Every structure is written in C-alpha cells, then in structure tokens.
Amino acid sequence: MTEIREVSVDELRHLVSDRARSGETMLLNMGPQHPSTHGVLRLLLELDGETVVSCIPDIGFLHTGVEKNMESKNYQQAEVMTDRLDYLNPIGNNLVYSLAVEKLLDLDVPERAQVIRVILAELTRINSHLVWVGTSALDLGAMSLFLYAMRERELILDIFEMCAGQRMMTTYVRPGGLWRDVPVEFEAAVRDFLALMPARLDEYERLLNNNPLFLERTSQIGIISKEDCLRYAATGPVLRAAGMAYDLRKARPYSGYETYDFDIPTETAGDVRARYLVRMAEMRQSLRIIQQGMDRLPYGPVRSNNRKYVPPPRSEIGVSMEALIHHFKLWTEGFSAPQGSVYATIESPRGELGVFLESDGGPKPYRVHFRTPTFPNLQIMPLLSRGHFVADVVAIIGSIDIVLGDADR
Amino acid sequence: MGIEQKAGNMGVVTARLEDVINWSRTNSMWPMLFGLACCAIEMMAAQAANYDMSRFGMELMRASPRQSDLMIVAGRVSRKMAPVLRQLYDQMPSPKWVIAMGDCASCGGVFNNYAVVQGVDEIVPVDVYVAGCPPRPEGLIHGVMTLHEKIKQEKLKTWA
Numbered sequence: 001m002t003e004i005r006e007v008s009v010d011e012l013r014h015l016v017s018d019r020a021r022s023g024e025t026m027l028l029n030m031g032p033q034h035p036s037t038h039g040v041l042r043l044l045l046e047l048d049g050e051t052v053v054s055c056i057p058d059i060g061f062l063h064t065g066v067e068k069n070m071e072s073k074n075y076q077q078a079e080v081m082t083d084r085l086d087y088l089n090p091i092g093n094n095l096v097y098s099l100a101v102e103k104l105l106d107l108d109v110p111e112r113a114q115v116i117r118v119i120l121a122e123l124t125r126i127n128s129h130l131v132w133v134g135t136s137a138l139d140l141g142a143m144s145l146f147l148y149a150m151r152e153r154e155l156i157l158d159i160f161e162m163c164a165g166q167r168m169m170t171t172y173v174r175p176g177g178l179w180r181d182v183p184v185e186f187e188a189a190v191r192d193f194l195a196l197m198p199a200r201l202d203e204y205e206r207l208l209n210n211n212p213l214f215l216e217r218t219s220q221i222g223i224i225s226k227e228d229c230l231r232y233a234a235t236g237p238v239l240r241a242a243g244m245a246y247d248l249r250k251a252r253p254y255s256g257y258e259t260y261d262f263d264i265p266t267e268t269a270g271d272v273r274a275r276y277l278v279r280m281a282e283m284r285q286s287l288r289i290i291q292q293g294m295d296r297l298p299y300g301p302v303r304s305n306n307r308k309y310v311p312p313p314r315s316e317i318g319v320s321m322e323a324l325i326h327h328f329k330l331w332t333e334g335f336s337a338p339q340g341s342v343y344a345t346i347e348s349p350r351g352e353l354g355v356f357l358e359s360d361g362g363p364k365p366y367r368v369h370f371r372t373p374t375f376p377n378l379q380i381m382p383l384l385s386r387g388h389f390v391a392d393v394v395a396i397i398g399s400i401d402i403v404l405g406d407a408d409r
Numbered sequence: 410m411g412i413e414q415k416a417g418n419m420g421v422v423t424a425r426l427e428d429v430i431n432w433s434r435t436n437s438m439w440p441m442l443f444g445l446a447c448c449a450i451e452m453m454a455a456q457a458a459n460y461d462m463s464r465f466g467m468e469l470m471r472a473s474p475r476q477s478d479l480m481i482v483a484g485r486v487s488r489k490m491a492p493v494l495r496q497l498y499d500q501m502p503s504p505k506w507v508i509a510m511g512d513c514a515s516c517g518g519v520f521n522n523y524a525v526v527q528g529v530d531e532i533v534p535v536d537v538y539v540a541g542c543p544p545r546p547e548g549l550i551h552g553v554m555t556l557h558e559k560i561k562q563e564k565l566k567t568w569a
Contacts, residue, residue, distance in 0.1 A: 032490065
C-alpha cells in the first residue's frame with residue numbers, strides 16, 4: 001500500500017497551465033470518492049472562478065488486473081473474469097469473449113443459442129441504459145426517475161436470474177452456446193416485459209424531455225463533433241449523438257444481427273441532451289429486436305455438439321463412458337486452443353467492445369486484451385468540459401456513461 | 410403508540426442508557442455514499458423502490474465521510490484505491506462501522522492477483538461481511554440488520 005503524500009503544483013506542471021502555477025487559477029480535486037463520478041474516477045479540475053480551464057481524468061482506481069489474471073486460468077475459467085469488467089454489461093462481455101473463443105476454435109453455435117444470445121444482449125443493453133438514465137438524471141436532481149428506472153431494471157434482473165441463477169454476474173453465454181437452456185417461464189417473462197416497457201419509456205420521457213430544468217442542464221453542454229469523436233476513437237452513443245450512424249450490430253454483424261430489422265438512432269447536436277435522446281431511442285430499438293427474437297425463437301439444442309470443446313450434457317455422463325471422459329478432461333485441464341490470435345467485437349451499451357485473444361496452443365490464453373469503450377470515451381472528457389461550469393462537469397460525466405471497471409480493467 | 414399508558418401521567422419512561430443510545434444509533438445510521446464496483450449497483454438497487462432500505466432507517470446516504478457512520482465497502486479495492494479508502498475511514502467520526510459487501514471486499518473474491526487488496530480488513534476493521542458476487546440486495550439488508558444486532562449488544566464501558 002502506498003502512502004498518501006501531498007503533491008505540489010510544480011509536480012503537475014506538465015498537466016496544468018502556467019496560470020495554475022502562478023496561483024491565478026485553482027486546482028480542484030473531484031473524486032475518487034464523489035457521488036457523481038459514477039465510480040472511482042478522479043478528475044483534476046483547473047478552475048478560473050466557476051469555469052473549467054482544463055480537466056485531467058485520473059483513472060486506475062479500479063484496476064483489477066483482469067487481463068493478467070485470465071492468463072493463469074483456462075478458457076472456461078477465464079470467462080468468469082469477463083463479467084466483472086463492465087459490470088453493467090455482463091452478458092455482453094461473456095458474448096464477446098465467447099465470440100473470440102469460437103473464432104479461435106472455429107466452433108459452431110446452434111440457432112436457438114444465437115437468438116437467446118441476442119435477446120439477452122439486448123436486455124442487458126436496456127438494463128445498462130436504465131441504470132444510466134437513473135443515475136445521470138439523479139446527478140441532475142431528478143430523484144424519482146432513479147426509482148422508476150431501478151424498478152424496471154429488477155424485471156430484467158429477474159429474467160437473468162431465472163436463466164442463470166444470478167442477478168448480475170451470470171456467465172451464461174459460454175463458448176459454443178449457452179450454459180443451459182432457458183426455463184419455460186422465460187418466454188412469458190420477456191413478453192410481459194415487452195408489453196410493459198414502451199409505456200414506461202414514455203413515462204420517463206414525459207418526466208425529462210420537456211422538463212425546463214433538464215433542458216437547461218443538458219442542451220448545448222459538452223458538445224463534441226463527429227470528427228473529434230473519430231479522432232479520439234469514441235464510439236457508441238457518444239459517436240451516434242454526434243451524427244454518425246456507426247453501430248457494430250450493422251457494421252460488423254455478429255450472432256445473426258444482420259437478420260433483425262432495427263434502426264440506428266442518431267442525433268446531430270452532439271451535446272448531453274443528444275446523447276440522452278440517442279440512448280432513449282436505443283432502448284426502443286432494443287425492444288424491437290427482442291420482439292423479433294421472441295417471435296422467431298426456434299427449438300433445438302443450445303450448445304454445440306463439438307465435445308472436444310463443449311462439455312456434454314449432464315444426462316449423458318451417467319450412460320456414456322466417452323461423455324464422462326470428455327467431461328473430466330474439460331473440467332480438469334480444459335481444452336487446448338490452436339495457436340493464433342483473434343479479435344472479436346460487439347456493440348456494448350457504451351460502444352465498441354473488443355477482445356483480442358492470443359493463443360500459444362495451450363489450454364490457457366497466452367494474452368487477453370480488452371478494447372473497452374469507456375477508456376477512449378473518457379479521453380474526450382477534457383475536450384467536453386473545457387469552458388463549462390463545474391456543475392456541468394457532472395452532467396457531462398453522466399452523459400458519456402462511464403463504467404470504471406470497463407476503463408481500468 | 411402505547412407509550413402513554415406506560416408512562417402514565419408522569420411523562421417519564423425509564424430505560425437503560427445503553428439501550429436508548431444503541432437504539433438511536435441503529436435506527437438513524439447514515440451510510441457513506443461510496444461505490445467502488447459491481448456491488449455498488451446492487452447497493453443502489455437495495456435503496457431503490459423494490460428493496461427500499463429506508464425501511465430500516467438506512468436510506469440517507471451521505472457523500473461526505475464527516476457526516477456518515479457506516480462505510481459500506483461495495484466492490485473490489487485496488488492497491489491504488491486502498492490509501493484513499495483508509496483516509497475516508499479516518500475522516501469518519503466515531504462511532505463508525507464497516508460492512509465489507511461482496512466477496513472482493515471480504516477476501517479478494519475471484520481476483521487473486523497483484524492489483525486487488527485481498528480483503529478490505531487488511532486496511533480497515535470490518536464489522537460485518539456480506540457474501541456474494543455481488544450479494545443480492547436482500548443480502549446487503551441482512552448484513553445491515555446483523556450490524557444492528559451487533560450494535561444493540563454494545564456496552565457502555567466499551568464506548569470509552
């Protein structure tokens with residue numbers, strides 16, 4: 001454990017302007033323990049009165065060593081780590097990791113598993129956006145919306161729980177398919193949710209869209225252009241709110257997204273309000289995708305039949321010696337992946353989530369790297385907050401929807 | 410209320426000082442608004458409508474350590490965060506309690522590596538450990554109730 005020590009302005013001279021060194025501007029430390037930094041982000045703000053001159057994000061307070069830890073686990077065990085990266089998008093993290101492993105092994109995924117993956121990934125997107133709308137509206141003083149959004153979130157978590165037995169860290173999507181089939185109650189629960197949610201989204205929009213306080217706090221705040229987004233590699237709703245219809249579900253489809261009919265919501269203003277509108281519209285599009293998925297949900301297996309990589313069903317183990325051997329081998333030493341490196345991406349609620357997997361031919365990944373969307377998105381913080389008031393920094397942090405577990409890994 | 414009958418016309422209730430103080434401490438405990446990782450989301454869920462921790466007088470989260478009695482360490486504590494956490498604990502006025510929420514805060518959880526403190530009890534004294542990764546909101550509420558039970562056992566002579 002490192003000791004806390006005072007840092008003089010002189011040591012920060014490469015970060016702050018000369019005005020701060022002469023004492024003309026003030027340095028304000030925001031975080032890591034601050035209710036509006038959505039986790040443990042630290043911002044070093046240089047202020048001229050109430051106006052932000054520069055903003056320096058300091059990350060790493062949640063550095064967990066996930067990537068390194070995954071190298072010491074075999075492929076199945078390492079997946080457990082991925083849930084905890086971006087803890088608002090656990091199924092998406094499982095999905096991207098599974099996609100990478102499947103690409104490495106050239107593993108097939110049954111149709112039913114593909115559809116369930118899409119349904120769950122979209123439910124996770126709604127879940128993440130609900131937490132986002134609740135907390136960022138809470139930061140702007142809209143308390144009741146938080147309670148409403150968390151109420152709807154519980155419905156989604158109930159669905160996850162009936163599938164995986166866990167509310168958040170499901171590890172449900174596995175290489176080669178799913179852990180197990182969804183229970184019979186799944187369909188009714190999702191259909192109930194689909195019937196309920198549009199009215200609830202209307203309710204949120206009634207509370208916020210024309211709320212003068214909300215408009216005042218979000219319009220023309222934290223503007224970013226499309227070019228700057230591309231320059232900083234910012235993706236997801238941040239990029240789409242700046243006017244570029246870039247969504248990996250369309251640009252580089254995975255899990256059969258190319259067969260679903262949905263739109264990419266965009267805005268052109270590029271401010272906090274535009275990002276809010278994009279996310280609200282995205283939730284409606286996700287509902288559309290889930291509806292289509294439910295309508296086409298086929299029957300069949302949810303796990304690949306390739307026994308060298310995917311464990312056999314429990315029922316086979318008692319009657320088949322071969323199944324028992326496969327089960328034993330897979331759960332003791334794991335499977336060995338062929339040598340090579342792969343990169344797989346998905347559209348997470350925050351943007352492009354990619355995983356790079358390098359295999360040396362053994363049962364453990366040689367190197368895992370996550371290209372997480374929060375990290376590049378956070379880089380635009382100095383650009384967005386320059387010239388705004390301190391109170392607006394709160395709105396801007398909320399609008400880029402950071403998850404520190406995602407940035408720090 | 411029933412208290413009128415008990416007090417008669419005298420307006421006096423007799424009770425032990427320990428009981429009164431412990432009762433007031435348990436029922437107006439202000440946790441610190443301090444989330445680290447995944448568990449913080451479940452901590453938020455515990456305060457929201459479905460689970461509603463305010464039934465136990467626990468809803469008033471204070472963002473300042475100076476105003477709070479209870480630190481809920483919700484999530485994994487990295488080596489970089491550890492000194493900050495300790496400083497926050499030191500800034501809280503006595504009496505103060507700590508709940509280690511979740512496996513990471515209790516023992517490091519799945520992250521047995523260079524970056525994560527293997528249990529927050531290495532840096533602050535923990536009163537209640539809540540298991541789960543992350544614990545359900547009911548789990549956290551149970552942890553809080555357990556802490557209440559613990560506080561109700563406290564004796565006058567141990568306060569000094």
